[in-house]
Amino acid sequence: xxxxxxxxxxxxxxxxxxxxxxxxxxxxxxxxxxxxxxxxxxxxxxxxxxxxxxxxxxxxxxxxxxxxxxxxxxxxxxxxxxxxxxxxxxxxxxxxxxxxxxxxxxxxxxxxxx
Amino acid sequence: xxxxxxxxxxxxxxxxxxxxxxxxxxxxxxxxxxxxxxxxxxxxxxxxxxxxxxxxxxxxxxxxxxxxxxxxxxxxxxxxxxxxxxxxxxxxxxxxxxxxxxxxxxxxxxxx
Numbered sequence: 001x002x003x004x005x006x007x008x009x010x011x012x013x014x015x016x017x018x019x020x021x022x023x024x025x026x027x028x029x030x031x032x033x034x035x036x037x038x039x040x041x042x043x044x045x046x047x048x049x050x051x052x053x054x055x056x057x058x059x060x061x062x063x064x065x066x067x068x069x070x071x072x073x074x075x076x077x078x079x080x081x082x083x084x085x086x087x088x089x090x091x092x093x094x095x096x097x098x099x100x101x102x103x104x105x106x107x108x109x110x111x112x113x114x
Numbered sequence: 115x116x117x118x119x120x121x122x123x124x125x126x127x128x129x130x131x132x133x134x135x136x137x138x139x140x141x142x143x144x145x146x147x148x149x150x151x152x153x154x155x156x157x158x159x160x161x162x163x164x165x166x167x168x169x170x171x172x173x174x175x176x177x178x179x180x181x182x183x184x185x186x187x188x189x190x191x192x193x194x195x196x197x198x199x200x201x202x203x204x205x206x207x208x209x210x211x212x213x214x215x216x217x218x219x220x221x222x223x224x225x226x
Contacts, residue, residue, distance in 0.1 A: 040218060041218055042202065043202070044216070045213060048213065096212070100146065100212075103214060104159070107156045108156060
């Protein structure tokens with residue numbers, strides 16, 4: 001089955017630790033995205049990648065980093081510099097990064113930092 | 115700054131009711147408006163609207179865009195408990211790359 005997988009589903013970390021969230025897609029999509037969702041808030045774009053080995057900052061990139069070494073994979077690292085990392089993180093992909101296509105979402109990772 | 119505003123933020127209806135969810139936007143370069151349904155985790159795609167006045171329909175759900183007045187509505191007729199979800203509106207402002215600006219969502223609760 002084609003789709004987007006995110007792991008783990010739940011993640012608990014202590015403050016000061018970096019943590020990496022996994023996102024894999026087998027849809028053969030060129031573009032991939034990371035969003036953050038807080039309670040009562042819409043999705044906010046962290047980073048996006050239109051093609052392998054290229055990525056751009058979204059609206060709230062501070063304290064996050066990404067890599068795009070393979071078309072299928074777009075891992076997100078939440079660094080200790082992120083002031084308020086507890087949130088629900090959603091990964092998405094689309095056929096192309098030029099618009100006109102819907103974005104497909106993974107099931108999300110809920111990160112709790114204490 | 116691009117802005118997408120959804121109303122109401124939450125809504126409780128009885129099964130069988132018809133509901134209308136609203137989405138207004140202010141963006142620099144409009145390319146398309148998308149509706150998603152989020153039940154527990156992954157938002158699932160409902161509609162993409164690009165042209166004014168053309169209704170998109172899927173079963174009991176329908177949506178229409180008004181590019182002059184900068185808004186869209188999502189209608190759900192004969193609601194069922196399975197329609198309970200957060201409905202998200204997003205706009206592709208088409209500023210070069212493909213980026214969606216999301217509203218906060220409308221939480222719909224359908225009670226038997």
